Amino acid sequence: MAYTVRRPNLTFWEKLYLPNIVAGLAITFNHLKKMLKGETKVVMQYPEEKWDAQLPEYYRGAPTLVTDEHGRERCVSCQLCEFICPPRAIKITPGSLPTDSKFAKVEKAPQAFDIDMSRCIYCGLCEEVCPEQAIYLRKDYAVTGESRADMVHHKAKLYELGGSMPGLVHKWNPDK
C-alpha cells in the first residue's frame, strides 16, 4: 500500500537556505582548522609509520611455504593448491627428495614452487586446501618488483618468508 512521507515543516530561516549553508561552512572550517592545528590525528604516514604490530592473527598477506620443527619442508607437491588457485598464480614442478634422505622413499617435495604475486589475490584458498599445512598466508603485504619476473616468488624466497611452523600437522592429530 502506498503511503505518504510527511515532509518536515521548515521554518523561514531553513527555507531561506543561506543560514544553513553558513552553518555547513562553519563545520568544514572547523575540520580544516583542527587539521591545521594538528588536533585531528587520523592519518598514518605510511612508509614511516606502520600498523604491522597490530595486524590480526588471521591477516592474509603473501602466501609462503613453511618448514616443520626439524627444518624439513612440509610441502609434498600434491599440487592441490595449484589446482584450487583461482587466478592460477601457483606453479609447482613436482620432484623427489634427495636419495640420501631417509624419507626419500616416503615423501615427495617440490622441485620448483613459484607463486606469481602479480596474480595472487590473497584469497587464502591454498592455505585452506593444503593437507600438509605447508602453505600459509603470512603478514607481508608490500610485495613490489620492477618487472613481472621480479614479482614471481620462487621456492627459496617462499621458505625465507615463511620460516618454520612447529607443531603437529592436522592429519596426524586424532583430535582434528
Added chain:
Amino acid sequence: MDFLNDIPWMLIAASIAKTLFLIFGVVLPIVSYTVYAERRVSALIQDRLGPNRTGFPISLFGFEKDLQLFLGGLGQPIADAVKFLLKEEFTPAHVNKFYFWLAPVLAMVPALSTLAVLPFGNYLFGQKMVVADVNVGILYVFAIASIGVYGIVLAGWSSNSKYPFLGSIRASSQMISYELSLGLSAVPVLLIIGNLNLSQAIQYQIENGWLLLPFTDGNLTLRELLLWIPVLISFIIFTISMFAETNRLPFDLPESETELVAGYHTEYSAMKFALFFLGEYAAMIAGSSVIVVLFLGGWHIPFLPINTLESSTTPAGIALGFLHITAFFAKVVGILLFFIWVRWTLPRFRFDQLMKLGWLYLFEIALVNIFITAAILALVK
C-alpha cells in the same frame, strides 16, 4: 614606409609585455596552484592530508634529495603538468575530429581572454596595469565568458557518446539560466558606479569606499548605508551565479561524476583534458577577478597612497605598484579559497532544483534589486 611610423609600437610592446606577465607570470601559476590548493584544502576538510610528498625535482640536477618547502607537496603541479604533457594524445575513432580538437581550445581561450579588460594593478613603470582599458569592460567580460559554454557543448556533441552529450546539454541550459541573473545582479553595481569601464569602477570605489565595505574610505554616509543592502544582495546573487557559470559545485551538473561518468570531458585524455581542467580554473580566476573588481575595490588598499602616472617610475612608486598588484591577486586568491571551501561543503543540487533556483528566485530577486537600487539612487542624495 610611412605607415610603420603610424603603428604605436610602444603600446603594442607594452600590451604584449603586460599580457605575458599576466598569463604566464600570474594566472597560469595561480591556476596550477589552485588545483594543488583544491586537493590540499579538500583533504584537510575531510581530515586527510592531501599531496604532501612531491618536492621540487632538484634531484634531477644532481642534488641528493628533492627540495621540500614549508608545506610539502609544492612540486605536485609540476609533476601533474609533466604527466599531462607526456600522456598519449588519444582521439577516439567515433568522434567528430575537428570539433573534438576545437572544443578544449574553446574552453580555455575565453577564460583567458576575459582577463584582458581586468585592471590588475595601478600605474607601474608609467603603464596602466590593464591589457585593454576598454569602455565596454564589463559587457566584454559577460560576452566572452558566455562563449565558454561553446567549448563544453562542442565537446559533448563531438564526442558522439551519451554521457558527454547529456553533460553538455545540462551545461548549456544551466549557463543560459544563470547568465541572466549574473548580468542582472551586476546592473545595480553599474547603476551606482555609472560606468562600464572597470578601471573607472575601481576609481569610484577608491573615492567612495569599496562597494561591499563602504567604510573603507573612512566615512559612512546614509546613502552608502542604504545602498549597501542592494549591493549585498547583488553580491550574493553574483557569487552564486558565478559558481553556476564556472560549473563549480554545488552546480557542477555538467560533469557530475555520480551520474555522468565525467560529463562532457568523458572522452578526453592527456593535454586535451588538461585544457578543460585548466580552462575551468582559469574561468574561476576570471570570475573571482570580476567579483574583486566590482565589489571589493580591485587592487585598492585602504589608507595607502596611490600611484599617479608620474610617480610610478620612482623606486617607491614601483614598490607601491607591485604592492597593488599583489593586493589584487591576494583578493582573487581569497575568493578562490572560498570557492574551494564551498565546493567541499555543499552537496550537488538536483537539476530541477538548479533550474528552480535560477529562474524562480535569483532572476526575480536580481530584477527587483535593480529597482530598489534605482529608487535609492533617485531619492537619497
